[in-house]
Amino acid sequence: MPRTLLLLALLCSGCESLFTTWDERESFPILAVDGATQPTTPNPLRLRVMTWNIKYGAGRANFWFDMWGDRTEMPLAEVEENMQGLYDLIGEVDPDILVTEEIEINSRRSAYYDMVMGILENTDLQWAAYVPTWQSRYVPTEGLGRVNMGNCIFSKFRIIGNERIAQVDRTDQDFLTASFYLHRAVGRAEIEVGNDLVTVFSAHTEAYDRDRTNHKQQQQILELMREERNPFVMAGDLNALPPGSIKTEKFNDEAPASIGTEFEQPPYDPTDLQPFYDDYLEAIDLARYGTSEAEQSRYYTHSVIGADQMGANNEPGFWNRRLDYMFTAAPQGWTATDVLQQPGDAGIISVPMDLSDHCPVIGTWEIQP
Numbered sequence: 001m002p003r004t005l006l007l008l009a010l011l012c013s014g015c016e017s018l019f020t021t022w023d024e025r026e027s028f029p030i031l032a033v034d035g036a037t038q039p040t041t042p043n044p045l046r047l048r049v050m051t052w053n054i055k056y057g058a059g060r061a062n063f064w065f066d067m068w069g070d071r072t073e074m075p076l077a078e079v080e081e082n083m084q085g086l087y088d089l090i091g092e093v094d095p096d097i098l099v100t101e102e103i104e105i106n107s108r109r110s111a112y113y114d115m116v117m118g119i120l121e122n123t124d125l126q127w128a129a130y131v132p133t134w135q136s137r138y139v140p141t142e143g144l145g146r147v148n149m150g151n152c153i154f155s156k157f158r159i160i161g162n163e164r165i166a167q168v169d170r171t172d173q174d175f176l177t178a179s180f181y182l183h184r185a186v187g188r189a190e191i192e193v194g195n196d197l198v199t200v201f202s203a204h205t206e207a208y209d210r211d212r213t214n215h216k217q218q219q220q221i222l223e224l225m226r227e228e229r230n231p232f233v234m235a236g237d238l239n240a241l242p243p244g245s246i247k248t249e250k251f252n253d254e255a256p257a258s259i260g261t262e263f264e265q266p267p268y269d270p271t272d273l274q275p276f277y278d279d280y281l282e283a284i285d286l287a288r289y290g291t292s293e294a295e296q297s298r299y300y301t302h303s304v305i306g307a308d309q310m311g312a313n314n315e316p317g318f319w320n321r322r323l324d325y326m327f328t329a330a331p332q333g334w335t336a337t338d339v340l341q342q343p344g345d346a347g348i349i350s351v352p353m354d355l356s357d358h359c360p361v362i363g364t365w366e367i368q369p
Helices: 003-012 076-093 115-122 175-180 213-227 274-279 293-299
Strands: 025-027 046-053 097-104 127-139 145-155 159-166 185-193 196-204 232-237 324-328 333-339 361-366
Touching: 046 076, 046 232, 046 324, 076 115, 097 115, 097 196, 097 232, 115 127, 115 145, 127 185, 145 159, 145 185, 145 196, 185 213, 196 213, 213 232, 213 274, 324 333, 324 361
Parallel strands: 046 097, 127 159, 196 232
Antiparallel strands: 025 159, 046 361, 097 145, 127 145, 159 185, 185 196, 232 324, 333 361
């Protein structure tokens, strides 16, 4: 981030801070639609859960930091159209709980569209627990401007607690860049489900670090899971590959222009997530993930480029690695799990490839096996 632009912005800002800081653990408001009512099903045994990084309602727009284009913002009509596609797919899945990352409520690049209220008003989900991970009044880089982006947990059942838990920050950036950068956090929502209280964690760990921040953040998440006393699901984009992944580098969607820049993909270490799989149950377990690239590709969840674009390996864009997960702890478990890569998966008719650079992971969470 250019120092001169940052210094100029600081000088022009007066005493009002340009960026927000938070406590290590902090409570945040709970949002709900008008007339929200608790479902009448007594003590449901299972819940439909879905996690999805929605790329701030940008669909397949090529933004400057992906190094495939130069977009910095979208007009409102484009955001509205993209969000309608998200609403449609969410409606098809009809989750009881939805965990989202890269969701925005007041950002210049997404035309200041409130995506949290948008999902509440356009789906059957009634409550929302939003926590910010990037909240700046003005970010000078590429004219990004105001940003308010974070993680959000949605639920058909009443959310009674919403907590933001700070993650460790990167140490490989200068002070000014770090000040305006994302400050990752885990969201923790407590939800009343019948006579039970369950917890849902939302996570989105670092993507471009060179100092192993991502791994440190994973360790923090593991500690939160180990400390949790309620039945829980931890879901989100961990920017890490499953153990045993065959494809670990030279991805088709990595722009040649990114090589040598701050947006070059750091090396993945597929052993990083092994402790999660050792102690917890993932929606797509390692036996199902398989031991060949052909088997594993069915469960990939991420691609920077879409199907209408040729990538670095001269192949059309398609999902090329798995970054998104849902974990729970025994005796809870999973049934009817899937990765929604394309129409027909789990009976959907929407085209996930057009809606985000990540596709959803879904599953039925067996709270009382």
